[in-house]
Amino acid sequence: MADAxxxxxxxxxLSTLGGLHPTDKTAASAAGGTEAGRQVKKPVATLKxxxxxxxxxxxxxxxxxxxxxxxxxxxxHIVAAQNKRNYVHSVQDLNAFFTVPNEKFAKDILxxxxxxxxxxxHEYYIIGSSAQSFANMFNMNTRRPMKDGFLxxxxxxxxxxxxxxxxxxVQKPKNFGEVLCFSVPGEPFGGSGSIVYHESVxxxxxxxxxxxxxxxNEGMATVLSELSDDDYTGIGISxxxxxxxxxxxxxxxxxxxxxIQMAGDYIDAMVGKTVGEPAARIKAIKEEELDLSHGPKDxxxxxxxxFYDEIILKLxxxxxxxxxxxxxxxxxxxxxxxxxxxxxxxxxxCKDKFEAMLKTIDMPVEISExxxxxxxxxxxAKGALIMAMTxxx
Amino acid sequence: xSTRVLVFSADELRGKIIRKVLDRxxxxxxxxxxxxxxxxxxxxxxxxxxIVDTESCYPEEINHLRNICQTLKHxxxxxxxxxxxxxxxxxxxxxxxxxxxxxLDPELIAVKIKETVSQKEKxxxxxxxDMLEKTLKHLLHLN
Numbered sequence: 001m002a003d004a005x006x007x008x009x010x011x012x013x014l015s016t017l018g019g020l021h022p023t024d025k026t027a028a029s030a031a032g033g034t035e036a037g038r039q040v041k042k043p044v045a046t047l048k049x050x051x052x053x054x055x056x057x058x059x060x061x062x063x064x065x066x067x068x069x070x071x072x073x074x075x076x077h078i079v080a081a082q083n084k085r086n087y088v089h090s091v092q093d094l095n096a097f098f099t100v101p102n103e104k105f106a107k108d109i110l111x112x113x114x115x116x117x118x119x120x121x122h123e124y125y126i127i128g129s130s131a132q133s134f135a136n137m138f139n140m141n142t143r144r145p146m147k148d149g150f151l152x153x154x155x156x157x158x159x160x161x162x163x164x165x166x167x168x169x170v171q172k173p174k175n176f177g178e179v180l181c182f183s184v185p186g187e188p189f190g191g192s193g194s195i196v197y198h199e200s201v202x203x204x205x206x207x208x209x210x211x212x213x214x215x216x217n218e219g220m221a222t223v224l225s226e227l228s229d230d231d232y233t234g235i236g237i238s239x240x241x242x243x244x245x246x247x248x249x250x251x252x253x254x255x256x257x258x259x260i261q262m263a264g265d266y267i268d269a270m271v272g273k274t275v276g277e278p279a280a281r282i283k284a285i286k287e288e289e290l291d292l293s294h295g296p297k298d299x300x301x302x303x304x305x306x307f308y309d310e311i312i313l314k315l316x317x318x319x320x321x322x323x324x325x326x327x328x329x330x331x332x333x334x335x336x337x338x339x340x341x342x343x344x345x346x347x348x349x350c351k352d353k354f355e356a357m358l359k360t361i362d363m364p365v366e367i368s369e370x371x372x373x374x375x376x377x378x379x380x381a382k383g384a385l386i387m388a389m390t391x392x393x
Numbered sequence: 394x395s396t397r398v399l400v401f402s403a404d405e406l407r408g409k410i411i412r413k414v415l416d417r418x419x420x421x422x423x424x425x426x427x428x429x430x431x432x433x434x435x436x437x438x439x440x441x442x443x444i445v446d447t448e449s450c451y452p453e454e455i456n457h458l459r460n461i462c463q464t465l466k467h468x469x470x471x472x473x474x475x476x477x478x479x480x481x482x483x484x485x486x487x488x489x490x491x492x493x494x495x496x497l498d499p500e501l502i503a504v505k506i507k508e509t510v511s512q513k514e515k516x517x518x519x520x521x522x523d524m525l526e527k528t529l530k531h532l533l534h535l536n
Contacts, residue, residue, distance in 0.1 A: 250410060251410065251413050251414070253406055253409060253410055253413075255406065255410075327448075327495060327496065328406065328407075329496065330407075330410055330496060330497040330498065330499055331496050331497065331498040331499075331500070331501070333500060
């Protein structure tokens with residue numbers, strides 16, 4: 001494994017390139033049109049372009065990004081980060097799909113509208129944010145290839161959908177064997193799901209695409225992205241859609257990793273059930289209006305506060321129990337920071353709530369501060385890119 | 394010349410952490426996790442300090458490490474692990490080794506190595522000085 005010095009070199013290279021943190025958000029054409037694997041036919045085109053975050057853009061989006069890739073394969077979004085000439089380029093799309101019957105006129109419409117889809121014998125699979133638009137149109141829900149951080153047991157086509165989405169975000173490598181670092185979850189604390197299976201099948205399709213895939217724990221990716229000034233010593237917590245991933249790193253070594261299978265989706269579902277609203281609506285309120293720094297103002301925000309409290313408490317309690325029960329942690333002489341990333345950590349006041357609840361827990365290691373990642377949605381992909389650049393040398 | 398340290402640990406994570414901290418402390422460090430090849434590695438690299446981590450070792454590996462420790466005459470030996478396991482490295486026929494109990498404290502290991510090596514060097518210098526004095530006295534017929 002690479003050490004902190006190597007990661008520092010990769011960080012330095014990234015900062016020379018301008019970093020990942022967007023000062024300018026632009027939409028650019030996706031790197032679509034590639035065949036992503038054996039089960040996937042050509043993703044035809046894109047209706048809604050993936051979001052592109054870039055700093056110091058040249059405006060020359062025709063150039064393809066090159067070199068190592070950082071890939072965050074999350075339950076709700078897939079994010080790819082890569083160097084593109086003089087800046088770092090990150091693209092993301094929803095990790096979701098929607099099916100329509102395989103009929104000639106449907107294909108024509110999808111093609112005309114430049115909707116991102118692929119076909120199999122019986123159906124067209126509309127993927128990414130296009131799937132959300134279709135689901136809204138038909139007043140239905142999208143289907144999700146992943147659940148609680150892992151490939152969904154219910155969706156047999158889940159892997160091929162992920163292949164198609166990844167294929168639309170990242171082109172096949174220019175040189176065979178290019179390094180791609182992809183995020184994997186930690187062992188669920190008191191939960192279920194096979195990391196070995198999940199990691200192996202994703203690795204398999206990435207190898208088939210010509211990459212040298214290297215897994216990175218999602219919490220560790222947060223550490224690599226955010227804790228370079230702390231010698232990569234601290235706790236990274238990625239609060240995503242399906243799960244929260246935690247990593248305690250000591251000098252860039254992931255000493256303790258685990259996950260809890262409660263995160264954004266859980267909050268949406270539980271609040272939805274409680275107040276009798278669809279989870280999708282709760283998600284929208286959570287992302288657009290929620291302010292955890294002030295007391296709740298209505299039924300929905302009351303429920304959101306309650307379920308945020310539940311998740312943060314569960315995170316802190318499991319962190320305390322895991323640290324107490326392990327003998328792997330070396331003696332750490334100075335207090336260490338906690339950094340929060342992921343979409344679920346983004347509502348105003350989430351970090352402060354976390355900090356306040358931390359004070360009520362008797363944590364076995366001393367914590368210096370709680371921080372929010374600079375760009376929470378792209379943190380995992382950035383950390384994975386740092387790892388990929390380090391491994392690529 | 395910098396101090397050469399060999400670390401033997403079946404636990405790769407612990408081994409790498411120790412190596413990194415020792416490197417940062419200016420000690421030239423190598424890490425090996427194939428415990429049963431310890432003897433060959435010591436002969437090949439002739440270290441000043443040997444660190445033996447008993448964590449995650451099988452009983453036969455611990456026996457092997459114990460036997461190896463008995464054969465080392467000139468190297469500083471530091472044994473790491475749980476108290477119950479480390480107790481097996483003590484006894485009338487065992488040479489004296491420095492024992493550091495879990496939890497792993499890499500910074501303490503670095504401090505102990507520096508202390509022990511500097512003591513050894515001082516002792517070495519004194520012995521060298523004594524020898525010189527003896528030789529001079531002999532040459533000048535002062536005895």
